[in-house]
Amino acid sequence: xAYVLGGVDGLVELLRAGxxxxxxxxxxxxxxxxAAWAVYELALQQLERGKAGASEWSQSDVLVALLLDAMxxxxxxxxxxxxxxxxSALRQLTQEQPCRGSLFVERGGDExxxxxxxxxxxxxxxxxxxxxxxxxxxMTSLVE
Numbered sequence: 001x002a003y004v005l006g007g008v009d010g011l012v013e014l015l016r017a018g019x020x021x022x023x024x025x026x027x028x029x030x031x032x033x034x035a036a037w038a039v040y041e042l043a044l045q046q047l048e049r050g051k052a053g054a055s056e057w058s059q060s061d062v063l064v065a066l067l068l069d070a071m072x073x074x075x076x077x078x079x080x081x082x083x084x085x086x087x088s089a090l091r092q093l094t095q096e097q098p099c100r101g102s103l104f105v106e107r108g109g110d111e112x113x114x115x116x117x118x119x120x121x122x123x124x125x126x127x128x129x130x131x132x133x134x135x136x137x138x139m140t141s142l143v144e
Contacts, residue, residue: 008059011035011042015066022073029082032070036085039063043092054093064093064100064107071112080127083116087134095141104142113139 014035021028043054120131
């Protein structure tokens, strides 16, 4: 609905609202997770339709920053599903765009990604495994 009403800007605002909710009372993770999956799905669908996908979104740098903020929750470790969604969305945003990968690393994304991988490894369940796969795919897209 956020995308239908506001386009990619709507997803940016949804991530911002989720971050504000998380900062305020720790309850915004679900909003951030939904927005991250929406970014991932939209980018993937556009690529499948032969469009440029996230590589041409003017909001991509902002999305990278907001998704990275979601990975670094200040209250407690973020839920594994949120980290999985963020890694998946970030891969779509940084793939084919080395400058966005550099932005991710400059903002401390390397440390956030390693922390997420550590949480995934410690979980020893299906969500942890999914996070590990998504995190390694993101890492691969950053070094290619």
